[in-house]
Amino acid sequence: MAWHKSDLSPSQRDKLESFLATVDREADHFVGYPCTCRFDYSALYPFLKYPLNNVGDPFTPTLFQLNSHAFEREVLAVFRQWTHAPEQDIWGYITTGGTEGNMYGVFLARELFPRGMVYYSEDTHYSVSKSLRVLNVRNIMIKSQANGEMDYDDLKETIRIHRDVTPIIFANVGTTMKGAVDNIPVIRSIIKDLAIPNCYIHADAALSGMILPFVEQPQPFDFQAGIDSISISGHKMVGSPIPCGIVLARKTNVDRIARSIEYVGTLDTTLTGSRNAITPLFMWYAINTVGFEGFRKIIAACLEHARYAVQRFNDVDIKAWRNPNSITVVLPRPSADVVQKWQLAVHNDIAHIITMPHVEKRHIDAVLADVLAHGLAA
Secondary structure, eight states, X not given: OXXXXXXXXXXXXXXXXXXXXXXXXXXXXXXXSSOOOOOOOGGGGGGGGSXXXXXXXXXXXXSOOSOOXXXXXXXXXXXXXXXTOOXXXXXXXXXXXXXXXXXXXXXXXXXXXXXXXXXXETTXXXXXXXHHHHHTOEEEEEOBOTTSOBOHHHHHHHHHHTTTSOEEEEEEBSOTXXXXXOOHHHXXXXXXXXXXXXXXXXXXXTTGGGTGGGSSSOOSOSGGGTOSEEEEESIIIIIOSSOOXXXXXXXXXXXTXXXXXXXXXXXXXXXXXXXXXXXXXXXXHHHHHHHHHHHHHHXXXXXXXXXXXXXXXXXXXXXXXXXXXXXXXXXXXXXXXXXXXXXXEEETXXXXXXXXXXXXXXXXXXXXXXXXXXXXXX
16 A cells, blocks of 8 residues: 555645745755755655665675665765775775764774773764763763864873773864864874874764865875774765765774674674665765765865855954864854854854855855844843
8 A cells, every 4th residue: 555645634735835834944044054955866766665775784795685785885985085994994884874973983992992991072072972871981071172172182191091991082073063173193193102002093074074085185084094983974065865974994893893694694783773775875876966076166165155254254343263174163152033043053152154055155144144133142
């Protein structure tokens, strides 16, 4: 039996139409969160008729044939190149989003170093502390600098105190509120200076993982810089109507925790069993229709709009700023009605605008006009 819209009552159809109108209206006031509204996957709609499922390891054959593993592998191969991952020692899969990718990185580190200590800064995404509780991993929060970067002096002193325990570093490549990038070479030098033989570095590159590969002078953030795993969101800059992301890790590490599952005839290497098979198609489609040069131009436009936003606010003596290679524009917290109207993310006394591909100069001008009209938070 199939279900059709005609099976709904008039009031139920009206409810859907009303919701669609609300979403359409609110999408034009969506400037505070890092999700692009610009994508078109209508060519992929026919696949929604099938119960596609990417159960298990994308690199291992499975008895469940209704999958998009082949497309998933192609997407992972592209991100391998963009993150300078070693071709013969890399593994990954497409996740539900940044949180799952980060949890996988910490999970892998914990399996490798059961007594390890996770170090993360106070500017780290709120979901990470939850993941640490779920995984029951020892952890210490490190102070942050004013720009959102980790305080490396605090990191060094804290690791020194616990130097008998393997450090697991949770590095931010674009912090949630300020877009700061933790300095991977400095972190590695700290480990070396303390003569610590083993460490694990996971990079949370939810947004900036799709920015830094396309700029001329990126901060060191990837496998070339010495990380062990990385999580990048797919619904943020690539674009997707369904949250998704990718996680990449060194294959030699993953092989040590893999388990064979007879039921599906494949390896159990991911955090979830059943996995979304539509989002790999979305990401594959975007990569192949936009391409590297297309994303480079999109990122350049986003950065230009971020520069424009900083200048416009500063021109009227409202202190706005951003970190290098960041499209996150930090500003004083506006009044509640402005925050509500423009869906601005806030924390304590600051807010931010994120100049995603759909955020144009007219949006920035309109936000500024509302801030000037309604003022800043008391």
